[in-house]
Amino acid sequence: MSAPHAAHGGPAGFETAKLGVWTFLATEVLLFGALFTAYAVYRAEYPALFHAEHLKLDRILGLANTIVLITSSLTVVLGVDAIRKGKVRLLRGCYGATILLGAVFLCVKYVEWTAEFRHGAYPGTNIFFSLYFALTGLHGIHVLLGMGVLAYVVVLAGRGRLSESYTTPAEMSGLYWHFVDLVWIYLFPLLYLIG
Amino acid sequence: MRTGDTGARRRYIGVYAALLALTVVTVLVSYVNLGIMNAVVALLIASVKASLVALFFMHLKGESRLVWGFALVPILFLVLIILGTLSDTLLR
Numbered sequence: 001m002s003a004p005h006a007a008h009g010g011p012a013g014f015e016t017a018k019l020g021v022w023t024f025l026a027t028e029v030l031l032f033g034a035l036f037t038a039y040a041v042y043r044a045e046y047p048a049l050f051h052a053e054h055l056k057l058d059r060i061l062g063l064a065n066t067i068v069l070i071t072s073s074l075t076v077v078l079g080v081d082a083i084r085k086g087k088v089r090l091l092r093g094c095y096g097a098t099i100l101l102g103a104v105f106l107c108v109k110y111v112e113w114t115a116e117f118r119h120g121a122y123p124g125t126n127i128f129f130s131l132y133f134a135l136t137g138l139h140g141i142h143v144l145l146g147m148g149v150l151a152y153v154v155v156l157a158g159r160g161r162l163s164e165s166y167t168t169p170a171e172m173s174g175l176y177w178h179f180v181d182l183v184w185i186y187l188f189p190l191l192y193l194i195g
Numbered sequence: 196m197r198t199g200d201t202g203a204r205r206r207y208i209g210v211y212a213a214l215l216a217l218t219v220v221t222v223l224v225s226y227v228n229l230g231i232m233n234a235v236v237a238l239l240i241a242s243v244k245a246s247l248v249a250l251f252f253m254h255l256k257g258e259s260r261l262v263w264g265f266a267l268v269p270i271l272f273l274v275l276i277i278l279g280t281l282s283d284t285l286l287r
Contacts, residue, residue, distance in 0.1 A: 018258075019265055026269035033273040040277050041284045059222070066218050074211040077252045081203050178253045185244045188218075189237035193225035 014168050021172045025179050028142075032183055035135050039190060042127045053128035054195025056121060058112055062192035065108045066184065072101035073181040076150075080174045083157070086164035092157050095150045095170075098177065102147040109140055132191055139187060142180045149173045210251045217244050 043050045079094030113136075116122075116129075123133040153173050156162055162170060221240040225233065250256045255266060 018262060022262060022265035026265065029269040029273055030276075033276055036273070037277050037280050040281055044281060044285055063218070063222055067215065070211065070214045070218065073214075073248060073252055074207060077207050078204065081207065175253055178248055181252075182245050182248055185248065186238075186241050189221055189225070189241050193221060194234050194237050 014171075017168050017172055018175075021175045025175070028179060032135075032138065035131065035138065036186070036190075039131050039135070042131065043195075046127060049126060050128050050195040052195075053121075053126060054191060054193075056116070056119065057132070057192050058115065059192045061108055061112050062188055065105050066188045068101050068105050068108070069181050069184050072098045072105070073178055075101065076174045076177045080167070080170055083162055083167045083170045084164060088157050088160070088162060091162065091170060092154050095154050095157075095173075099147045099150050099154070102143050102150075105143055106140060109136065128195070135187055135191065139180070139183055142183070146173075146177045146180050149176060206251065210247050213247060214244055217247075 075094045075097045079091045079098065082088075082090035082094055113133075121129050123130055150173055153162075153169050156169055217240055221237055224236050224240070227233075229236065249266065255263065258266075
C-alpha cells in the first residue's frame, strides 16, 4: 500500500500534480481567452455579419458533436471512478470509449470543414470564419492531444502501473479532457447558436 | 471516497443527464428571438454547464481552497481581459 505511494511521491505528490494541472489549465484559459476576446470585440463591431454567417454552419452536426463530447466527459469520469476503486479493466474500457468518442468528434468536424470549404467558406473569407476556423482548429488540436494522453494512460494501466493507491495519471488526464469539453461548451453556443 | 460503490456513479450520470437537458434547452432558446438577450441566455446556460463539469466531473466541489484559487484566478483574468479590451474598442 505504501510502496507505490512512496514510489510516486505519495498523497503530497498527488496534490502537487493537481496544482500543476490546474496551473497548466490556467494558461490554456488564457490561450483560448485571446480568441474569445477577439470574438467578443468583432461580434460587437459586426453583429449583422456574425448573424448572417453563423447561419451557414450546420447546427445539427454541432449539436451532435456537443452530445459526443459531453458523453466523453462522462466516460472519463467513470474511468477515474473505476481506478479509484481499483478496477483497472474498467478504467481501460472507459478511457478507450473516450478516445473513440474523441475520434468521432474529429470525424464530424472533418465533415463540417469540408462542407464549409465546398460552400466557399475559408479561414480568410471574413472575420467570422477566421475566428470559427481558428477556434475550432485550436480546439480540435486539443482533442487530438487529449486522445494521445488518454491512450498513454490506457497503456500505463495495461502494464499494471495504476491501482487504487496510485491514480494520478488517470485523474490528471481526466482533468485535461474535461477542460477540452468545457471549451466546447462555450464554443457551441457562441459559434453555432448565436453567431 | 469509498462510501457507496454506486453513489458516485449515479451522481455522475445525473450530472450527465442535466448537461444533456441544458444542451437541448440552449438549442431551443436560440430559435426564440430575444435580441441581445439571446447571447446573455446562451452564455448563462453555458456557464451553468461549465460549473457542473468543474464541480462534479473535475471534482472541484471537494477540493481545498488552494485548488479553488488555482481554478478561479485565471477566470478572473479572462474577465478582466475581455471587459478591458471591449471597453477600449467600444468606447473609443
